[in-house]
Amino acid sequence: MSGNLGQSSLHRKRRSRDPMAAYDSLPAPLRSWLSEAALPWSPASARRIWAKSLAKGLSPEEALATLAHAEVRTLARDKVAIRC
Template sequence: MIRNLGATGLRRKRRSGDPMQSYDALPEPLRNWLSQAALPWSPISAQRIWKRANANGRTVQEALHALSRAEEQTLARERQSFSQIETL
């Protein structure tokens, strides 16, 4: 079953624990960002970027921008890999 990853080449990982409990424990701005994200982020992955931005003294908006940049980079890699497949 593909679930919510669709036709993406993203790696699939088994996670222990309750992902909804992890999601509910996130700060509200991060939960709001995740609800609008184009990719199916795990709460742990998003929180890692969030914490790194906060540790570097970034504001909430700058942390959200860091998440958006990470998502854009991942989408760009996906587009590249799909375009390489189409040219074969």
């Protein structure tokens, strides 16, 4: 695998629109979280989890915690050992 995606066995997906424009349209707290995320999240998937969390009445901080939990679950599925 090349680029900045790292050593991961997780499936990569093609993008249908400009990823930077999609990233720039995200709320500031979500952009900040994505900048420090362990995985290369797509703006669409991060926005989907963010919106669902807020629709359930969660605060922005709780929505970010939901994203972190989703990331932990995804990392647990990864077959490649991630080394620091």
